Amino acid sequence: MFRKTKVCTGLMLAFGGSLALPSLPAFAQAQQQLERVEVTGSSIRRVDAESALPVLVLKREDIERTGVTSTVDLLRKLPTVQGSTGESASVGGTTFGFSGVSVHNVGETRTLVLLNGHRLTLFGGQTLTGFAAGMDLNAIPVSAIERVEVLSDGASALYGADAIAGVVNFITKKDTTQGDVTVGFSNPRGGAKEKRVSISKGFGSLDTDGYNAFFTFAHDERTKLDSKQRDFASSGRVFFNANGKSYRFQQFSASPIPANVVDDAGNLVSPWLKTHGSCPDKTFRVIDGSDDYCGFDFVGELEIYPVRKRDSFVGEVYKKLGDQTLFLEPLVSRTQQTSRIAPVPGSIAIPAGSPLAVQYLEPIGIFEDTVAPYRLYDLGKRTNNDQADFLDVALGSKGQLFNWDYEATYTHSVSKVKSDIAGYPGAIALANLRKSGLLDPFVLAGQQSAAAQAAIQGTSYNGYWDGGKATLDTVGIHGSRELMALPGGPMSVGAGITANREKFQSNPSLFAQGKLADPVAGTLCDPTNPALPCDQRFGDSSATIPYSADRTSWGAFGEMIFPIRKGLELGTAVRYDHYSDFGSATTAKVNFRFQPSKDVLIRGSIGSGFHAPTVPQVNAAVQPFGVTSDKYACTPALAAVAAAQGAECRPGTAQYDQLAGGNQQLRPEKSVQGTLGIRFDTAAASFGVDLWHVNIKDAFGQLTEQTVFANPGAFPTSWGKNLDVGTGKTYLAFLANNQNLGKSFATGLDFDVSARTKTGFGDLSSGVTLTYMIREQQQLERNGPYFSAIGDNGTLGAVTFRWQGRWTTSLKQGNWVHTLGVNFKSGYRDQETTVDVLDAAGNVVGSEDIRLPVDRYVTADWQTQWNATKSLSFTLGVLNVFNVDPPFTLSTAGVNKGQQFGFDDRYYDPRGRTFYGNLSFKF
Numbered sequence: 001m002f003r004k005t006k007v008c009t010g011l012m013l014a015f016g017g018s019l020a021l022p023s024l025p026a027f028a029q030a031q032q033q034l035e036r037v038e039v040t041g042s043s044i045r046r047v048d049a050e051s052a053l054p055v056l057v058l059k060r061e062d063i064e065r066t067g068v069t070s071t072v073d074l075l076r077k078l079p080t081v082q083g084s085t086g087e088s089a090s091v092g093g094t095t096f097g098f099s100g101v102s103v104h105n106v107g108e109t110r111t112l113v114l115l116n117g118h119r120l121t122l123f124g125g126q127t128l129t130g131f132a133a134g135m136d137l138n139a140i141p142v143s144a145i146e147r148v149e150v151l152s153d154g155a156s157a158l159y160g161a162d163a164i165a166g167v168v169n170f171i172t173k174k175d176t177t178q179g180d181v182t183v184g185f186s187n188p189r190g191g192a193k194e195k196r197v198s199i200s201k202g203f204g205s206l207d208t209d210g211y212n213a214f215f216t217f218a219h220d221e222r223t224k225l226d227s228k229q230r231d232f233a234s235s236g237r238v239f240f241n242a243n244g245k246s247y248r249f250q251q252f253s254a255s256p257i258p259a260n261v262v263d264d265a266g267n268l269v270s271p272w273l274k275t276h277g278s279c280p281d282k283t284f285r286v287i288d289g290s291d292d293y294c295g296f297d298f299v300g301e302l303e304i305y306p307v308r309k310r311d312s313f314v315g316e317v318y319k320k321l322g323d324q325t326l327f328l329e330p331l332v333s334r335t336q337q338t339s340r341i342a343p344v345p346g347s348i349a350i351p352a353g354s355p356l357a358v359q360y361l362e363p364i365g366i367f368e369d370t371v372a373p374y375r376l377y378d379l380g381k382r383t384n385n386d387q388a389d390f391l392d393v394a395l396g397s398k399g400q401l402f403n404w405d406y407e408a409t410y411t412h413s414v415s416k417v418k419s420d421i422a423g424y425p426g427a428i429a430l431a432n433l434r435k436s437g438l439l440d441p442f443v444l445a446g447q448q449s450a451a452a453q454a455a456i457q458g459t460s461y462n463g464y465w466d467g468g469k470a471t472l473d474t475v476g477i478h479g480s481r482e483l484m485a486l487p488g489g490p491m492s493v494g495a496g497i498t499a500n501r502e503k504f505q506s507n508p509s510l511f512a513q514g515k516l517a518d519p520v521a522g523t524l525c526d527p528t529n530p531a532l533p534c535d536q537r538f539g540d541s542s543a544t545i546p547y548s549a550d551r552t553s554w555g556a557f558g559e560m561i562f563p564i565r566k567g568l569e570l571g572t573a574v575r576y577d578h579y580s581d582f583g584s585a586t587t588a589k590v591n592f593r594f595q596p597s598k599d600v601l602i603r604g605s606i607g608s609g610f611h612a613p614t615v616p617q618v619n620a621a622v623q624p625f626g627v628t629s630d631k632y633a634c635t636p637a638l639a640a641v642a643a644a645q646g647a648e649c650r651p652g653t654a655q656y657d658q659l660a661g662g663n664q665q666l667r668p669e670k671s672v673q674g675t676l677g678i679r680f681d682t683a684a685a686s687f688g689v690d691l692w693h694v695n696i697k698d699a700f701g702q703l704t705e706q707t708v709f710a711n712p713g714a715f716p717t718s719w720g721k722n723l724d725v726g727t728g729k730t731y732l733a734f735l736a737n738n739q740n741l742g743k744s745f746a747t748g749l750d751f752d753v754s755a756r757t758k759t760g761f762g763d764l765s766s767g768v769t770l771t772y773m774i775r776e777q778q779q780l781e782r783n784g785p786y787f788s789a790i791g792d793n794g795t796l797g798a799v800t801f802r803w804q805g806r807w808t809t810s811l812k813q814g815n816w817v818h819t820l821g822v823n824f825k826s827g828y829r830d831q832e833t834t835v836d837v838l839d840a841a842g843n844v845v846g847s848e849d850i851r852l853p854v855d856r857y858v859t860a861d862w863q864t865q866w867n868a869t870k871s872l873s874f875t876l877g878v879l880n881v882f883n884v885d886p887p888f889t890l891s892t893a894g895v896n897k898g899q900q901f902g903f904d905d906r907y908y909d910p911r912g913r914t915f916y917g918n919l920s921f922k923f
Helices: 008-014 060-066 071-076 271-276 355-364 427-435 450-458 615-619 636-644 705-710
Strands: 055-059 111-115 145-151 166-172 179-188 194-203 211-222 237-242 245-250 283-288 291-296 303-305 307-321 324-341 345-350 370-375 382-401 404-425 460-486 489-506 516-518 548-565 568-579 583-597 600-611 623-627 657-660 669-681 685-701 719-724 729-735 739-759 762-779 803-813 816-825 833-838 844-850 857-867 872-879 914-922
Touching: 055 060, 060 071, 060 145, 060 816, 060 857, 071 145, 245 844, 271 291, 271 355, 303 324, 345 355, 345 427, 404 427, 427 450, 450 460, 460 548, 489 615, 548 615, 568 600, 636 719, 636 729, 657 719, 705 729
Parallel strands: 111 166, 657 729
Antiparallel strands: 055 145, 145 166, 179 194, 179 914, 194 211, 211 307, 237 245, 245 833, 283 291, 307 324, 324 382, 345 370, 382 404, 404 460, 460 489, 489 548, 548 568, 568 583, 583 600, 600 669, 623 657, 669 685, 685 739, 719 729, 739 762, 762 803, 803 816, 816 857, 833 844, 857 872, 872 914
16 A cells, blocks of 8 residues: 655654654645655545644654664554553463554554554454454564554544554555665663564565565564562562551462461461461461461562564565556564463362371361462462464555556455463362372472472473464455546545455363363363363363354445645545444544645544454353452452352452453444644744544443452342362352443543754754643443543553653764653552551551552663664664663552552563664665
């Protein structure tokens, strides 16, 4: 859809600036010698580069000056991007390494990602709740990108259902014979070190040779970052001062080593604590009502930034045949990520009168059957080895035919993921190990007998666990032409039609399905044979039900532009979509642009959207879906709900099993979105502001666990139960089923301002981009109250920053370019947390519910680039020059949050000051 043109600078001026904002000319200058091009947000090719829609354009030089090494990090630098999933979410979460993009925090599932203007398949690891139902940015290498266009307005009428929030279009390098070899490194303190290499080369010229081929290969690797290597993330036990008082908070697991037990009165206690008077290493004492036990400090065992390796190949082949150009654009990538968390916790049954009960429990007054929450530390850390393979092939033709500029394309896009695990035993296998007398859960780590240690290792399942595959096949043709002359210029029309086939297949292993009697040996179970019971994963019961689903859809759209008079233009677009499983929908858009002078532009738009749920959100069966992100005590209200389910509460303060499933009664989301903006530009400076609004009806989602656990009896359909096969206990489970929750509204302002001048010491340019959130409100149930996440990590389990932005200043001196970037986020109120109040001597004197203010966050980046020759350049830089730590937070749960504690991994980077360097040789 896109070709190399002379209008990139003009696009940056007209559509909202860039991160670096260098040398932006005025409108009149930008309109000289422009080619006919198509920009994101319109299907019509035209000479005039300005548009009625706000599009942010990042050129190659802007990307390089940020110092980022991936498309994931690049988009997280943009103020318009909020609410995206990052790589750190895999720490304790099942993400398969997914990283997405969300424009204005409207949602990853509502932000459409394109490559050279065509659709890409959704992630093969998307879940049945709709998480990760977007494009995985890891599949697109930043080294192959020539520019990025971010349309921060809905474009459902042009691109289809899931473009409610906006569109991100990655455009790769084209029609060049240049070659490039770049090697680089990134070096934070302690861990997360990177090394990378990319090689690209072009051959032939479309104009002179009639063909062009261009290929890019990129490889990068990153090491782990342990929580112990960052003071702010090294422990779940923190002491702090606020409100003139001293406080303590303890983030822990009730499953330690040595084990805790439930005494005859139903209280959680620690035999080790009762016997020795203190808790052992890696734990601390927890007193909660009548519970008195040792909590395990799992935070110190985390790798807060995962190991990663990526390989990618991007190719482009173009061949001219008269007025037509045939093209082939393949993309192949593989991302491998390894995340490790604390050794597996779970519960072990301890029968009364057993040797363990006689030795450890009877001396402290426990004589009944009980369960022991335990951490199998001697098995080593739990490990997820995730691999995401991505293939996208676009084949087509474009050019001019019957006075139409057209493009016809067939694309085949596949995302396939798999996850191998290690450090997980079967629950029954571990129960059998306890029955054998070999396992002693009441001794310290490393104190098992040699025979017990060998037996423990023999229970570990190391192999394939789960995965999935998503496929999208699309055939489409679209074109545009000028129809007739109007007072302001030629009236233009664009039209197109597409047909899609979408498939999804979940592929859980037999172990994940709960169909193995011996997970290590691979022996199938037989529910009718007591000798072959069906085992499940210890501490995290799973009986995943495999499913597959597909849908077909087709859509047709038309667009017209009416230059009413000089400087005034109106545009309209309408689209009709038909889904095999959700019927039909018509969406529309109208817009205008008014340019009263060469230095002023006023623009606006309003449109509608339609977003069908994903096939897993509709078709998946109800099944175990991990555990809650936070821990909960068994209140009387929760105990009543458990009894109604024929289940019981978890002992102590603990995480609960979570269930989830598809919902065939889900209705599509419908939206109305609009923008209104103004730009002022001169030869030396520019300023722009766009007001945007999104209104969504029947929004997809799940009730948050915090909402349901806060008032258990008010949500009777949000509960279920789950059998712990290791202990035989049936525990209460939280059901996070898909629902149409109600309505959501979001309104904000996107600002940019830039200036440039020549000085005696070089060419100086400086610019700021900023997004300010005016309003955001969401319902969590139909006809229910509205909640807002702006500056508030509360009921919604996430934060929307009131404002965030980036200020970039560049100085060019001959062959040298120096760039300073300042990144800033506003502060917010943390989630409400119960903490211990300490006296002057450090003794606990009570508890208090507090909501801490989380500080604003400001970091600075520096880069110096030396173009030694036309072929050779060196770049050195520092990200987070002043090594600013993420702001302190007590948040322990939230939407897509990892297990990290002390900072919020969703919004802040724990790598700290990072030195990096790149050497590039062009040929």
